[in-house]
Amino acid sequence: MLKRVISLxxxxxxxxxxxxxxxxxxxVPPIIQIFVFSFAAxxxxxxxxxxxxxQDGGRAGVEVVQRFENAGTFTRVIxxxxxxxxxxxxDEQKAIAVLVVPQDFSRSxxxxxxxxxxxxxxxxxxxxxxxxxxxxxxxxxxxSLEIAASQGRSLPAVLIVRDWFNENLTFMWYTVPxxxxxxxxxxxxxxxxxxxxxxxxxxxxEQLLVSPLGPLEILLGKAIPALFxxxxxxxxxxxxxxxxxxxxMQGSLPVLYGAMGVFLLSLIGVGxxxxxxxxxxxxAILGTFIFMTPAMLLSxxxxxxxxxxxxxxxxxxxxxxxxxxxxVRGVFLKDMPFTDVVSxxxxxxxxxxxxxxxxxxxxxxRME
Numbered sequence: 397m398l399k400r401v402i403s404l405x406x407x408x409x410x411x412x413x414x415x416x417x418x419x420x421x422x423x424v425p426p427i428i429q430i431f432v433f434s435f436a437a438x439x440x441x442x443x444x445x446x447x448x449x450x451q452d453g454g455r456a457g458v459e460v461v462q463r464f465e466n467a468g469t470f471t472r473v474i475x476x477x478x479x480x481x482x483x484x485x486x487d488e489q490k491a492i493a494v495l496v497v498p499q500d501f502s503r504s505x506x507x508x509x510x511x512x513x514x515x516x517x518x519x520x521x522x523x524x525x526x527x528x529x530x531x532x533x534x535x536x537x538x539x540s541l542e543i544a545a546s547q548g549r550s551l552p553a554v555l556i557v558r559d560w561f562n563e564n565l566t567f568m569w570y571t572v573p574x575x576x577x578x579x580x581x582x583x584x585x586x587x588x589x590x591x592x593x594x595x596x597x598x599x600x601x602e603q604l605l606v607s608p609l610g611p612l613e614i615l616l617g618k619a620i621p622a623l624f625x626x627x628x629x630x631x632x633x634x635x636x637x638x639x640x641x642x643x644x645m646q647g648s649l650p651v652l653y654g655a656m657g658v659f660l661l662s663l664i665g666v667g668x669x670x671x672x673x674x675x676x677x678x679x680a681i682l683g684t685f686i687f688m689t690p691a692m693l694l695s696x697x698x699x700x701x702x703x704x705x706x707x708x709x710x711x712x713x714x715x716x717x718x719x720x721x722x723x724v725r726g727v728f729l730k731d732m733p734f735t736d737v738v739s740x741x742x743x744x745x746x747x748x749x750x751x752x753x754x755x756x757x758x759x760x761x762r763m764e
Contacts, residue, residue: 400609404617408591412625426579426629427636444469444528447491449476454502460513463539464495469531486518487730493517493528505543515557529557572641573728574697576633577721582688584626584660588667589680591618592759597676615759618671619664619752626660627653637728647727651737655723658744662716665751672758691717716747 450461465473474491476482482494496514504511515532517525536555609617637643670683692698694708695717701709712718719740726732726740 397610397613401613401616401620404609404614405620408617408621409624412587412621423632426583426633444493445472445474445491446470447474447476447482447485447494448497449479449482449494450497451499452497452501456502456505456511457497460497460501460536460539461495463535464532467531467535469528482516486516487736489518491518492525493532495532513555515555517557532557568641569643569729570725572637572643573724574721576630576637577717577724578692578695578697579633580626580630580656580660581663581691581717582684583629584622584663585667585670585684585688586681587622587625588618588664589670589674589684590677591622592668592671593674593677593680612756612760615668615756618668622664622667623657623660626663627656630656630660643728645727646729646731648731648734651734652723652727655720655727655737655741655744658741658748659716659720659723662744662748662751665748665753665755666716668755669751669758672755691715694718695721697721713743714747716744719743 446464448461448464450457452458464470474485476485476494479496482496485491485494494516496516498512498514501511501513513536515529517529533555638645666687667684670687671680674680674683694701694712694715696712697717701712701718722740723732723737726736
C-alpha cells in the first residue's frame with residue numbers, strides 16, 4: 397500500500413510541477429496578492445468594546461469615564477477591577493483599548509495640577525487603533541478645554557497613549573500576517589479542489605478506478621501532495637512577510653508550522669469534499685470561492701467576531717480560518733504562549749477530522 401501511495405504522490409507532484417501554467421499559478425498570483433492586498437486592504441472602526449479601569453472614583457474621574465461611555469464609537473464598555481486584568485483583556489481581544497484613570501486624577505484637577513489619563517490600545521488592529529486614538533484624544537481635549545475655560549488655566553488633563561504589540565501602529569504588521577493565512581487558505585483549497593475534477597476532465601479518473609489503488613489510497617495520494625505544496629506556498633509567503641515587509645517574528649517558527657500543518661489538513665478535507673462533488677474544474681473553482689468568501693468574512697479579518705450576532709459567532713467556530721488567524725497574529729506580533737497556540741489548534745484538529753472523514757465518505761460513495 398505504501399509503495400502505491402508514494403507512486404501516486406510522485407505522479408501528482410510531477411503533474412503539477414511539469415505544467416508551466418500550474419507553476420505560474422502556484423508562484424505568481426500569491427506574491428501579487430500579498431503585495432496588492434497589503435496596500436489595498438483597509439479596516440473600519442465601529443461597534444468597538446472599551447475596557448475601563450477607574451482607580452480614582454472622584455467626580456472628575458467619573459465624568460471622564462461617562463464621556464467615553466456616551467461616545468458613539470464604543471457600543472460596549474466593560475469595567476476592570478485591577479491592573480492585573482489589563483493583560484488578559486488585551487491578549488484575549490475582549491476590548492480594543494483600556495482606559496485607566498489614576499487614583500489622583502480628581503485631586504490633580506481640583507488642585508490645579510496637570511492630570512494624566514492612560515489609554516492602552518491593542519496595536520495588532522492598527523487601523524482601528526489609530527482611529528480610536530483620535531476619538532480618545534478629542535474626548536480628553538474637549539474635557540480639558542471646558543475645565544480650562546471654567547478655571548482660567550492651561551489644559552488640565554493629558555491623554556497618555558500606549559500601543560501594545562505594535563508600538564508604531566505599522567499597518568503592515570496587522571495586514572501581512574493575516575494575508576499569509578488567507579492566501580495560504582486559497583492555495584490549499586484550489587490545489588485539492590481541482591485534483592479529482594481535473595482527473596475527470598482529462599479522462600484519467602477511470603484509470604485510477606481500475607488501478608490496484610483503493611479509495612483511501614487515492615485520497616491519501618491526493619491529500620499529501622496538496623499539503624506539501626501548500627506548506628511550500630505558505631513558506632514563500634512567510635519569507636516575503638519577514639524579509640521584504642520586515643514583519644517581526646516574535647514567536648516560535650516551529651510552533652507556527654505545527655499549527656499550520658493542522659490548519660492545512662482541515663482545508664484539504666474541505667477541498668477534497670468540493671473536488672468529489674465537482675464534475676469539472678470550473679465547478680471546483682466555483683465551489684472554492686463559494687466557501688472562501690464567507691470563510692473570510694467570518695474569520696475576524698475585516699470585522700471583529702465579538703461584534704457579530706451571537707448565532708453568527710457560533711457559526712464561526714466551524715471556520716478554520718478564524719482559529720489560524722489568531723495563531724498567526726499572536727505568534728508574529730506577541731510571542732503567543734504555547735498553551736494559547738494549543739488552545740486555538742485543537743479546534744482545528746476537530747475540524748480536520750470532520751472534513752477529512754466527510755471527504756473520504758463522499759469520495760468512496762461517488763466511486764461506487
